[in-house]
Amino acid sequence: MLDPHRLVILRAVISAGSVHGAAAGLHLTPATVSQHLRVLARQTGLVLFEKSGRGIEATPAALHLAEESTRALADLERLDRTVADLRVGRAERITFSCFASVAQAWMPHVVGVLRTASPTTVVEISINELHPSGGRRQPDIEIRNEALESDPVNLNGYQRHVLIEEELHLVLPANHPLCVQEVVEMVQLRDEPWIDHDINDGPTGQIIARACTTAGFTPRYVARLDDHHSALSLAAAALGVTVIPSIALTGMPDNLSVRSLAGPTVGRRIVAFTRAHRVRARLIHTALTALREIADQPRAPHTRRVDQL
Structure with a gap:
């Protein structure tokens, strides 16, 4: 079984770009770091680093090993926290x-x-x-x-x-011409610049995309993010409009307005x-x-x- 400590050292050397940089961050001597790397290379049978000028460069095998170790090391950290919790009586x-x-x-x-x-x-x-x-x-x-x-x-x-079942709402700058309407038809957003807050095309993003398709258009995105707070900030800067679930309509900038949507209405179910x-x-x-x-x-x-x- 691989020593987790050596995997931590491998990741530190890759991150720092040098043995000396990793040693300083880990409070070890460069000789100790190098020794652990040699043992890890011998255990795995892999070439982990190659000389590059005056320094070293991680091989593809080393990069892959470091990436694959992420979850295992996180699980071990969680296990350490569990032991600490048990030690002080936090068992549940x-x-x-x-x-x-x-x-x-x-x-x-x-x-x-x-x-x-x-x-x-x-x-x-x-x-x-x-x-x-x-x-x-x-x-x-x-x-x-x-x-x-x-x-x-x-x-x-x-x-x-x-x-619950909840509707999604149009959020747009307070001075936008569509603010004169209490309800905005989806088709009216055909030519608007859109701000997406679900760049990974999760369930909410798919719901919004289907509503646009039903209205006969594809959103013209000017920015795509994975955070609705940032999307609201961009909308507040008058960079576009966005569609936000009801539950997320909190802490919005004062210069934004919220309107209902129709043709179709846009909704989701939380389970x-x-x-x-x-x-x-x-x-x-x-x-x-x-x-x-x-x-x-x-x-x-x-x-x-x-x-x-």
């Missing part, structure tokens, strides 16, 4: 995977409820837009969004709970999937109850609660 843990707007708008309430119910519990939250494979561990609760017209998705080993887990069943039930509470609270117009399917 519950994990969530959700998208960014839910993490911002709902998870403070959920974590607060869990802290009250079980003060020693550690809550882990992964953003599934950034970690499509599920993050560092299998989540106890997975929160996803899906198109209203799509067939229900089910996950093996999980129970499905519909939380929680709870894992069947004998040990954490109580915590999972508490978290699901908290999610239903926060989903049921009034927020942006056109958001409505949906009973559990």
